Amino acid sequence: MKLFSERELNSLNKHLKGILPSELIPWIINNCSKPVVTTNFRPYEAAILHACSSFEPGIKVIWCDTGYNTPQTYIHAKKVIDILDLNVKLYIPKETAAYRDALFGGIPRVDNPLHEEFTKQVKLEPFHRAMSEHKPDVWFTNLRKGQTAFRDSIDILSYSNDGILKVSPFYHWSDEALDEYLKAHKLPNEFKYFDPTKVEDNRECGLHS
Numbered sequence: 334m335k336l337f338s339e340r341e342l343n344s345l346n347k348h349l350k351g352i353l354p355s356e357l358i359p360w361i362i363n364n365c366s367k368p369v370v371t372t373n374f375r376p377y378e379a380a381i382l383h384a385c386s387s388f389e390p391g392i393k394v395i396w397c398d399t400g401y402n403t404p405q406t407y408i409h410a411k412k413v414i415d416i417l418d419l420n421v422k423l424y425i426p427k428e429t430a431a432y433r434d435a436l437f438g439g440i441p442r443v444d445n446p447l448h449e450e451f452t453k454q455v456k457l458e459p460f461h462r463a464m465s466e467h468k469p470d471v472w473f474t475n476l477r478k479g480q481t482a483f484r485d486s487i488d489i490l491s492y493s494n495d496g497i498l499k500v501s502p503f504y505h506w507s508d509e510a511l512d513e514y515l516k517a518h519k520l521p522n523e524f525k526y527f528d529p530t531k532v533e534d535n536r537e538c539g540l541h542s
Contacts, residue, residue, distance in 0.1 A: 336364065336470070336498050337490070346488040354384040354502035357489070361471055361500050362389050369393045370473035371460075373528070374402070374410040377511045379417075379520040380503060381475035386417050395463045397424045399455040401440065401529040409523035416520070422467070424459040440529045452530040469497060476501040 337345060349357060362368050370385045370392055372378045385392050396410070414421055433451065441447040464472075472493065478485055489504045503511065515522055 335492065335496060342488075342490050342492075346490055349489045350505060354381075355388075357500070357502050358384055358473070359388050361473075361498075362392075365471040365498070367467065367469045368471040368473060369395050369467055369469040371395045371397070372475070373397070374406050374413065374523070375526045375528070376522055376524050377503075377508070377515070378475055379413050379522060380511050380514050381473060382413060382417055382419060383518055383520055384502060385473050386419060390418070391420045393467060393469075394419045394421045395424065395460075395467065396421050397456060397459040397463060399529055400426060400430045401455065401527065403525045403527050405523050405525035406527075409521060412521055422463065424463045426455045426459055428454055448530075456530045464495065464497070472497045472499045474499055474501050475503055477504055477506060 368385075368389065370381060372382055372394060373396070382394065386394075402410075413419070433454065437447050437451055441451050476487065476499075487499075487501070487504075489501055491499045491501075493499050506514075512522075514520075
């Protein structure tokens with residue numbers, strides 16, 4: 334059962350635009366039973382992880398690691414996990430990178446028909462497996478307006494295709510505002526990040542759309 338109707342969602346999003354994550358997150362968590370936060374440790378992810386774990390220590394953090402992250406991202410992830418003492422639930426593809434390299438000849442280009450299967454293997458299957466196992470009723474993300482055309486079409490509160498309430502507390506925040514947030518809470522950031530399923534910043538991999 335959905336926590337809010339579509340009509341309520343539209344009304345709430347108008348009201349929540351000026352609400353800080355430190356106010357929004359407790360309200361949401363107090364009205365749900367199985368919240369999770371997802372991360373890929375891309376730039377500015379430390380903000381959502383800090384905001385959620387500060388109010389709910391031990392909240393499940395689902396990390397679907399494609400296996401193709403940069404060395405800098407893995408070092409950054411370890412640092413953030415240790416600083417925030419995160420309860421990470423790690424999900425990885427069933428097939429190894431060596432298996433895909435042999436079959437696909439490396440990472441398929443986005444215009445290659447094999448790219449869709451590649452995306453399923455490294456991101457969509459692990460993600461759906463994670464959601465199936467944890468069955469959350471609320472999914473915290475760090476989606477923000479201005480990232481892609483699809484993300485411009487949603488808001489702070491939206492529903493996934495599976496009917497899970499998706500909450501993006503920093504939806505209206507700029508990079509500059511997030512820089513200040515990270516600085517205030519002495520949190521690291523890392524820009525050397527690569528998503529093999531998106532390749533281009535304005536593309537969606539299918540996880541959110």
